[in-house]
Amino acid sequence: MIQVRELTKFYGKKAVVENVSVNIHPGKITSFIGPNGAGKSTLLSMVSRLLDADTGEVLVDKKDVKKMKSNDFSKRVSILKQSNFMNVRLTIRELVSFGRYPYSRGRLNAEDIRIIDQALDYMDLMGMQDSYLEELSGGQRQRAFIAMVIAQDTDYILLDEPLNNLDMKHSVQIMKILRRLVDDLGKTVIIVLHDINFASVYSDRIVALKDGRVVKDGPTDDIINSDSLKEIYDMDIPIKQLSNCRICVYFNS
Amino acid sequence: MKKRYLIVALIGLSFLSLFVGVSHITPMSLLDFKSEETEIFLISRLPRLVAIILAGAGMSISGLIMQQLSRNKFVSPTTAGTLDATKLGILVSMLLFANASTIEKMIVAFAFALAGTLLFMQILDRIKFKDAIFIPLVGLMFGSILSSVTTFLAYRADVIQNMSAWLQGDFSMIMKGRFELLYISIPVILIAYLFANRFTVAGMGEDFSKNLGLAYRRVVNIGLILVALITTTVVLTVGMIPFLGLIIPNIISIFKGDHLQKTLPHTALLGAIFLLICDILGRVLIYPYEISISLMVGVIGSGIFLYLLFRRKSYA
Numbered sequence: 001m002i003q004v005r006e007l008t009k010f011y012g013k014k015a016v017v018e019n020v021s022v023n024i025h026p027g028k029i030t031s032f033i034g035p036n037g038a039g040k041s042t043l044l045s046m047v048s049r050l051l052d053a054d055t056g057e058v059l060v061d062k063k064d065v066k067k068m069k070s071n072d073f074s075k076r077v078s079i080l081k082q083s084n085f086m087n088v089r090l091t092i093r094e095l096v097s098f099g100r101y102p103y104s105r106g107r108l109n110a111e112d113i114r115i116i117d118q119a120l121d122y123m124d125l126m127g128m129q130d131s132y133l134e135e136l137s138g139g140q141r142q143r144a145f146i147a148m149v150i151a152q153d154t155d156y157i158l159l160d161e162p163l164n165n166l167d168m169k170h171s172v173q174i175m176k177i178l179r180r181l182v183d184d185l186g187k188t189v190i191i192v193l194h195d196i197n198f199a200s201v202y203s204d205r206i207v208a209l210k211d212g213r214v215v216k217d218g219p220t221d222d223i224i225n226s227d228s229l230k231e232i233y234d235m236d237i238p239i240k241q242l243s244n245c246r247i248c249v250y251f252n253s
Numbered sequence: 254m255k256k257r258y259l260i261v262a263l264i265g266l267s268f269l270s271l272f273v274g275v276s277h278i279t280p281m282s283l284l285d286f287k288s289e290e291t292e293i294f295l296i297s298r299l300p301r302l303v304a305i306i307l308a309g310a311g312m313s314i315s316g317l318i319m320q321q322l323s324r325n326k327f328v329s330p331t332t333a334g335t336l337d338a339t340k341l342g343i344l345v346s347m348l349l350f351a352n353a354s355t356i357e358k359m360i361v362a363f364a365f366a367l368a369g370t371l372l373f374m375q376i377l378d379r380i381k382f383k384d385a386i387f388i389p390l391v392g393l394m395f396g397s398i399l400s401s402v403t404t405f406l407a408y409r410a411d412v413i414q415n416m417s418a419w420l421q422g423d424f425s426m427i428m429k430g431r432f433e434l435l436y437i438s439i440p441v442i443l444i445a446y447l448f449a450n451r452f453t454v455a456g457m458g459e460d461f462s463k464n465l466g467l468a469y470r471r472v473v474n475i476g477l478i479l480v481a482l483i484t485t486t487v488v489l490t491v492g493m494i495p496f497l498g499l500i501i502p503n504i505i506s507i508f509k510g511d512h513l514q515k516t517l518p519h520t521a522l523l524g525a526i527f528l529l530i531c532d533i534l535g536r537v538l539i540y541p542y543e544i545s546i547s548l549m550v551g552v553i554g555s556g557i558f559l560y561l562l563f564r565r566k567s568y569a
């Protein structure tokens with residue numbers, strides 16, 4: 001379980017994350033939604049220790065993240081940021097191999113190689129594993145980064161808008177893989193999504209942020225309704241039930 | 254670019270280098286241990302070869318580490334002020350200690366090299382506009398400022414002739430007893446190799462490094478210390494060798510990528526080979542005179558550098 005307690009972050013005088021407390025349930029997919037600038041990325045960066053909070057604390061399995069050793073932490077929590085600028089000429093396979101760095105420090109054993117192969121396979125990258133990252137399309141590169149995080153094999157996986165740049169097929173494929181990681185391997189996934197229909201169809205819980213505060217936090221079914229969405233996005237969004245999915249029709253609201 | 258071929262080339266060129274020169278030495282004449290040829294061989298030719306190989310490998314690896322840690326392909330000891338800071342350090346050591354010993358010079362120059370490089374990295378952190386060309390330009394300006402300070406001080410202290418004469422990279426003065434400081438770069442290169450994976454991760458950026466549990470700041474600092482050590486020993490023994498740290502890592506990167514554990518040996522080998530070629534050409538082109546190595550490397554190197562700049566459109 002990840003417990004976020006009264007977390008606050010200021011940029012200048014503005015609190016971009018303000019007194020946020022939220023519990024991330026283990027073995028579930030929790031989607032973070034909310035308008036641009038709501039503070040989702042900032043919150044994720046603080047949970048993953050990329051950014052220091054001004055006040056408040058984050059506990060991972062009851063331990064204060066600030067007190068954990070970096071190497072231990074990197075075996076429990078991984079993060080993929082929203083935008084990733086990489087100037088290093090690495091092949092997909094080399095990049096994904098570095099996902100094993102916390103365990104192997106660069107000397108890969110048979111187990112590492114098995115996990116790397118599996119991550120490449122999950123992300124449909126086997127055929128192009130020796131291509132350099134800079135030669136890939138935006139979506140292919142995004143998949144390579146996700147494969148790296150999967151190879152890192154942490155209990156908690158934080159993904160900030162991982163579906164950026166991805167086509168429909170691969171978006172669905174990634175959401176299904178995340179579902180599998182959670183259902184079969186007991187991982188906990190925290191994901192920032194802008195397409196609320198992916199949040200609706202694939203997540204167990206939804207946390208909605210707005211202006212740096214949590215405005216909704218609960219099981220998906222409690223959040224995906226016109227009233228809650230109105231509160232979060234200031235839009236009137238009708239909800240349609242299609243087989244067992246609840247689809248938000250926001251295109252012409 | 255297979256490692257095998259590079260090794261063969263290095264051995265071939267080394268052999269050539271040993272037997273090219275004003276005094277005619279043949280392998281056969283070495284069989285007589287007491288001959289004059291053997292003496293020249295041991296006092297001059299062999300040290301020269303060792304110095305070229307160590308300086309070539311060392312400067313290339315310095316450049317490789319700097320490019321990886323600054324995440325910019327055009328940063329190197331030449332384009333980040335490291336060489337100029339070292340030069341200033343040597344001058345300061347000469348002014349501080351009347352007859353500065355090698356060790357004193359080494360320590361002061363090292364401190365300056367490290368401080369200069371750290372300062373440049375600080376400047377780099379603050380620059381918002383991280384254009385690939387703009388950064389080395391800033392580095393060159395920074396280097397020129399340091400260099401003018403050096404010139405000013407040298408002028409005031411009346412050692413300017415002295416200074417510029419022996420800071421030009423030159424292997425013709427390398428002899429037994431004058432280059433042993435370069436041996437320091439051997440353990441430094443080995444340490445760089447042990448840190449190769451850490452440097453590669455650091456090159457992915459601070460956030461990726463933290464995610465993978467790497468102590469980012471510490472690794473960057475260690476890298477810069479290694480760079481400063483290598484640069485100081487090379488400048489003190491051989492003089493300034495421009496461009497090497499810039500072009501060699503870039504060429505290897507194009508062919509082999511940036512996985513340092515895989516590319517570091519190639520970079521070291523190609524650096525040594527390139528410097529050997531420049532040295533041999535410098536010795537035979539206007540035989541029996543010599544063109545200094547910094548001139549040779551400067552001419553060939555700047556040509557390659559321009560080529561790299563122009564092909565940057567397809568590869569940054």
Ligand SMILES: Nc1ncnc2c1ncn2[C@@H]1O[C@H](COP(=O)(O)OP(=O)(O)OP(=O)(O)O)[C@@H](O)[C@H]1O
Pocket residue numbers: 011016034035036037038039040041042043082
């Ligand atoms: N480094 C920074 N300096 C100053 N302000 C910042 C910085 N980073 C973020 N902010 C501000 O903090 C607020 C929250 O940013 P954040 O990136 O967390 O939003 P987000 O919810 O992830 O938005 P998006 O959906 O657009 O990704 C924004 O108003 C942004 O302008």
Ligand SMILES: [Mg+2]
Pocket residue numbers: 040041042082160
């Ligand atoms: Mg964001």
